[in-house]
Amino acid sequence: MNKHIIKSLSAVALGLSLNLVSVPAFAENFLLGEHTPLSGKLARVGTGSHRGILSAVKVLNEKYNGQHSFEVKTIDDESSPAKAVSAVEKLVSQGVIAFTGGYSSGIIGPASEAAHKANRVYITFGGVAGPLSKRGHEGFFRINNTAGYGKAIIGLISDMGLKKVSILYSNKEATVKTAEFVEKGLTEGGVTIIKHEFDGHTKDFKSIINKVKLQDKSEAILMVGYETDYIGILRAAKLLKPKVKAMIGIWSLATGKMATEFPTLMENVYGTSMLPFPVAFTTSEQKVFHTAYTAEFDNEPSYLEQFGYVQTLLLGEAIIAAHSKGEVNLKTISEELRKTDQMTLAGRVRFDENGDNPEFVQRVGQHRTGKIEIVWPLSAKTSDKAFPGTPWN
Amino acid sequence: MSNFRIFAPLAIVMYIIVPFLFSGNDYLMGMIATALIIAGIALAWALLGNLGGMVSFGHAAFFGVGAYTSAVLTMDYNVPVFLAMIIAGFGASLASVFMMPALRLHGPYFALAILAYAHIFMILATEMTSITGGAAGLLSIPNLPVFMGFDFGTKLGGYIVILNIVSLALVVYHLIRRSTYGLALKAMHDSELATRIVGVPATQLKAIMLVVSAFITGCVGAFNAHFINFLDPEYAFSGEWTVIPIVAAIFGGYRTLSGPVLGALFIYLADQLVFKSLLPQGHQLILGALLGGMILLSPSGLLPIITNMFKRFSKKGDAQHVES
């Protein structure tokens, strides 16, 4: 199953080594710009993404040591669109050649607009709103999308053969969209869906879980939210013990942090994850990332760090490629990025004409006694799923 | 007289010197325009606070309603942007009419009631998906237009528009304050009982101030929507649209005309340009400390300090210069 990865990696490696041979070393320092929420309500995700980006810069610098160097200038956008726009404008004035980072469609929208006006490439994983990639921005790229998460969850639930699923979703932009996507896909597959909306202030999920238990009587609970929501939902579920066969979540659930900090709460819970945990960093690419990351930071990287890393690495490689052919600008970097087709930590990445990654499909992991096993798709699984299985049985 | 001494140089700086020096620098122009957005709300807030004697914790409500009104009108009904911005002001005023039952409340009760209204508006914006786009918000809201051959969609154009909005608001504020209404309102602020005896309908006057304040805030909110081209409920009704302007108004001296504007320019620009470069993460900490220190050391705001500086400067015969 790793054949494909190894093949493409070696292809990339070959391509790179050829590049290195054919282009005389002409040392250049590439300045990248990053705006990300390091404070405010998105500080947590912003910090994760930021660390991934720093790791990528480290890896790029080691790789091109002596030939080129990369530097990233970061400005905290404080989770605010206006400040993100200011950040982009300021970074442009400081001479950055491309942007990586950003979180939340509402912030990425105006910020990438500003990057567009300044003729800079903008690559991100933080915004899943559909319209973002339909604005005709040549330099706008994102490596993930709602569909990729949705497809994985739909696939998993179809494999389980469930007939009735309750979806608990936060009323944020990304969560609403994802919940709608999954609902549509599952309904077409003949699954009955009952949706329960909550908001960021919801602390006590007993009421919702009780409804699932007494009224919905569904076979699985799908949680579309963030860490705090998952912990609240799982605690309430563990208490009320609805008769479901699976507890399934999306991002930030099948993470090392959750596995180490809440092992009993997470037992048997599913969540999207590209890699198992503890990460069997088997491939050389994974090892490179892990070494670079743990050298700087003392926790285990989650999807945020991985995605931040991948997008920045892709951007860096595209810049190097563009440089090797002559001029580095919006047009040449975009062209190179559009040529991307490779396996990464975040799965296969290829960009369509809108800058979206149609190949993006998440995998699904399941928490097992403090570890995370990949259980979907079959081609990537590290273990069979424990089904039916919930934290309480 | 003292008004003129502050406003003449301020107007020269804002209308001539700033565009002359920075028009090529999108970053700075955008930054100053955002500071003026805060200034506009701060001014509207101070108008209600100073003349109406009411502290509002919910100006984000007017800001958000204005923003959504203008965005929806321009996107779904093709209303021209500038017209939509004015209608947005009326929309915010209409929202303030719903708040009028709260006018019989006092002090913190009124402040909190308005906060609750703002929160309710935010939840409604999230839930009324068909009109507002729900939590996903509205992307690609039309830019400010090209008007009489000038592209207001640029940073410089945006700056000029918001500067004019703030200037107009200042003029309105000044006229109200000077009118008989203003005198009655001032008397009311000193003693409500006194005005009742004199026969001024206090609640009616307060209601008018609320409507005017909402109108200004709504226009500013509409401007921001077209300036940033994006809205979602959490952003449009964010508590920051209430809190930062209040801080700015009090910091600048909310009982004066120019205080809220100077306060907003200072707070926002100092925070973003100076503190943020000193302490990239957690620069809000400096802002917090500065606020606390200011309240303790110069409780009537920043303006007295500046006017004092002015006096010292003019005594020395130096060139007039406002640093903000």
Added chain:
Amino acid sequence: MLELTLQAIYTGLLSGGFYALVAVGLALIFGTMKVINLAHGELVLLAAYVAYATESKLGLNPLLALPIAMAVVVSAALLTYFLTNHIKKDRELNSLILTFGLGIILTNSLLMVFSANIYSTSTEWFFEGVVIGDTLFSMRSELLAFVVGVLSLGGLYWWLNHTWHGRAIRAVSSNLDAAKLMGMNPKQAEMWSWGVAGILATLAGCMLYTTSVIHPPIGHGLTIKAFIITVLAGMGSIPGVLVGAFLIAIIESLTATFFQSSLSELASMGIFLVVLIVLPSGLFGNKRIH
């Protein structure tokens, strides 16, 4: 249906106990000083972080953090008091800005020290279920928070009525000049009210950490909720705080059960407005306005 309703009311009752614990400190300070401490939620959060640090760094049960947390939070509260006390002009308004500034400082300090990560206790004991008659479910920690909340309010009520320091606080809240004429030093009463508010915030913070998840930005939301309950209660009324907290919490959980969770806040805000407009001085306030 009945089962759902009963559980909803039970859930509301339990969180009401916690809400009351958060709100009562704010009410106490407002009573004596007419100052709204906008950093109150941050003080609660500070206590929660001390509990987290105690658990993760020292490996102790988070409840053992109480003495340390109390020392830290009460000092912070008293510091806030001394600063507030130095405001010379327009104290009612300026204290809002001052305490708001202190709240910013606290939030950002927590962010810098503890990062933006989320934390929750890893002591499983707190999450064991307690089931009454097969229909009412709660976690131990929720029950504990409820009991601590109700007992603290009861204790506070007793203290305010039966000790001279407590009585002085009531007297100062009720009529400042009259209190002075009874030989009371209002400064001392104010200081006591801040100190006690600090203790209550500490209890609330430890309960927050053991029932829920903490991260830096949640302090402000706690202040707002506390404020709403305080106003609903009628500023300064202790039994009012308890009733107001129960009312808000039960309405929230009923809304979450019979409509949807994301409308809970709409319902509680709506009730708040209705009560405020019908009874401007709150459920338990004086009938005199202003």
Added chain:
Amino acid sequence: MLEVMNLSAGYGAMEVFWDLSLKFEGGKTTTIVGPNGAGKSTLLKTIMGLITPMSGDVLLRNESCLNAETWQRINEGLVLIPEGRLLFGDLSVEENLIMGAYPKNSRKSLENNKENVFNLFPRLKERRNQISSTLSGGEAQMLAIGRGLMEEPKICLIDEPSLGLSPVMTHEIFSIFRELKEDKLTIVLVEQNTNQALKIADHVYLMQAGRVALSEKRENIDLKKLEDFYFARN
């Protein structure tokens, strides 16, 4: 015992009285009479430290007490029985009385004094659990007096005690003051009810429009003449 010298005070920029000098002898009862707005209540509040004087001095046992806060003056035995409006409106009748026993010296005899007050005003005992803001004017007055007595005053300033009381009640209250007087308390009584006030006075001041218009020993005062004086301005 208590003396004010060249005292001026008021609210904000508005002066209420100017350059007042009065002397209240120990163990004696001094009555200050005068029309509404003469500045009598303001004078008492200034003596208590609730209002900071603009100039002049207040001497307690021949020492200036301007630097002492109100609560410190209470501990010296200086007590003001204010008019009924200065009650703890949201506390019950009994709680108001208990607050009166706050000064350290009077805490021990709280129960005793409370019983005494209840004996003096059985009305208050009937209403001991009622919230004091719901009392009638007369009842509020009784409560204010009772609460003042709980403080065990040595120098007792009394502000308009007969306000809102029935003649019978007024008579009773004055008999209480007479008892206090017999206990050698220093009493300063501000009254509009000249008739009653003069009966127990040793010395009389007449205040008009912020000034002392007359200062005489009781025996030298002709009630009729005083009343002429009194109403001359009205």
